[in-house]
Amino acid sequence: MASFFTPYFFLLVLVSIIFNFQTSLCDLRADEALIESMCKQVQDLQFCLSTFKQILPTHPYVPDEITRASLSQSLQNANDNHVFIQKAKAEAKDKVTHDLYAICVTSYELLTSLLQDSIQALAKKDYNGLENSLFKCPRLVSACQNALGSKTMPEMLDRSRKQFDLVLMAKIAEGLIQK
Numbered sequence: 001m002a003s004f005f006t007p008y009f010f011l012l013v014l015v016s017i018i019f020n021f022q023t024s025l026c027d028l029r030a031d032e033a034l035i036e037s038m039c040k041q042v043q044d045l046q047f048c049l050s051t052f053k054q055i056l057p058t059h060p061y062v063p064d065e066i067t068r069a070s071l072s073q074s075l076q077n078a079n080d081n082h083v084f085i086q087k088a089k090a091e092a093k094d095k096v097t098h099d100l101y102a103i104c105v106t107s108y109e110l111l112t113s114l115l116q117d118s119i120q121a122l123a124k125k126d127y128n129g130l131e132n133s134l135f136k137c138p139r140l141v142s143a144c145q146n147a148l149g150s151k152t153m154p155e156m157l158d159r160s161r162k163q164f165d166l167v168l169m170a171k172i173a174e175g176l177i178q179k
Helices: 002-037 045-055 064-088 095-123 127-151 154-176
Strands: none
Touching: 002 045, 002 154, 045 064, 045 154, 064 095, 064 127, 064 154, 095 127, 095 154, 127 154
8 A cells, every 4th residue: 555655646746846847937937028018118128127137036026026126226226326417517517517417416316315215115015105206206317317408428318218217117016016
């Protein structure tokens, strides 16, 4: 009797392992499809995909975690951009350029504040607060881009584009959260 159960038990374990492996592959494909569908909604698909690969190394992807990671990355980028803009403002050769960068400094100060508020709102599961804070973020990035206009240097254009995509990634992820 014991010899009958041993191969049978082994077979059950093997089937279970194969099932779990197949299920995890399906979950992985579903996660990748979710991220790809989100990234198709931003300006730079490849930037979005590579960013998610860096900030979300583990599966499964759940909306709260995608949103948290997107917000954290956006905040880090906004802080880096703020430092860059302050330096550009200090190095401005004329008053007009100096004043335009001052607008950007203010925009990025507000952006970092709103992103911090968003992170706190998500941690508290205050989805209305999260949505309200995130709603304003793209306008602040655009305000800086619009203020600089033709005075924008190529590096600032790239930074603004990436910041805008990061904010959109967070907004898209927030929209997936079941409220």
